[in-house]
Amino acid sequence: MLLKMENIGKIYESKYQRCIALEEISLEVGVNEFIIIMGPSGCGKTTLLNILGLITSPTSGKYTIRDELVNNMSFKKKANLRNNLFGYLLQDFALIENDTVINNILLPMKYSDKKFLLKTKEERAKGLASSAGINTKLNQKVKNLSVGQRQRVAFCRALINMPKIILADEPTGSLDSQNSEELIKNLLEFHKRGNSVIMVTHNLEYANIGSRLITMKDGHIEY
Numbered sequence: 001m002l003l004k005m006e007n008i009g010k011i012y013e014s015k016y017q018r019c020i021a022l023e024e025i026s027l028e029v030g031v032n033e034f035i036i037i038m039g040p041s042g043c044g045k046t047t048l049l050n051i052l053g054l055i056t057s058p059t060s061g062k063y064t065i066r067d068e069l070v071n072n073m074s075f076k077k078k079a080n081l082r083n084n085l086f087g088y089l090l091q092d093f094a095l096i097e098n099d100t101v102i103n104n105i106l107l108p109m110k111y112s113d114k115k116f117l118l119k120t121k122e123e124r125a126k127g128l129a130s131s132a133g134i135n136t137k138l139n140q141k142v143k144n145l146s147v148g149q150r151q152r153v154a155f156c157r158a159l160i161n162m163p164k165i166i167l168a169d170e171p172t173g174s175l176d177s178q179n180s181e182e183l184i185k186n187l188l189e190f191h192k193r194g195n196s197v198i199m200v201t202h203n204l205e206y207a208n209i210g211s212r213l214i215t216m217k218d219g220h221i222e223y
């Protein structure tokens, strides 16, 4: 199994507040799955995605990646998985506005321990940008791009290290229907190439585009 969660819980706790975001989540994700996660606002979708992607730690339960317990992993091993196993499409894309398109696409490579020559890295970034139709924008700052172009930069950045799983958090949330369709098409192609996608969405149109639909409610998986 690629990813396996057993009885995962997450409590956000501060001096004044205690919020149970996830309770008793058990989930298995295999190779070449396309999982859609839906559910009302605040039910824990982003928290679940962030735990899967090693962005947040759970407060209870067991999470294993390729049979290795995440709790026992070194900082270096986790960083390595973040950079090589996962590609991230975060809410509103989280691009560096003041930096160029090429630098944004190359960012995950800075932290990867896969050894590529600078020339190879740039060639790969340019190849991705070219297939996304943004090769003429490489030296422009992201803040000067349209929403659709940003979406393409984010997708190239997610693909740069050749991940096996893309974690997408409401990736079409800020897009019009044409750009949404294009993004979904790209995710479906990534899946077709033998990879996995886990996508959180509020859009009912996408409920059945994957190989599995998970519905969440109040920190639980409903079905």
Ligand SMILES: Nc1ncnc2c1ncn2[C@@H]1O[C@H](COP(=O)(O)OP(=O)(O)OP(=O)(O)O)[C@@H](O)[C@H]1O
Pocket: 012, 013, 019, 020, 021, 039, 040, 041, 042, 043, 044, 045, 046, 047, 048
């Ligand atoms: N950093 C945090 N500190 C405290 N509480 C948090 C934090 N992040 C999330 N929560 C709470 O945990 C619960 C689940 O939040 P989460 O963002 O995972 O939900 P969601 O289903 O993704 O919501 P939405 O669809 O609105 O994005 C919510 O009640 C939220 O207020």
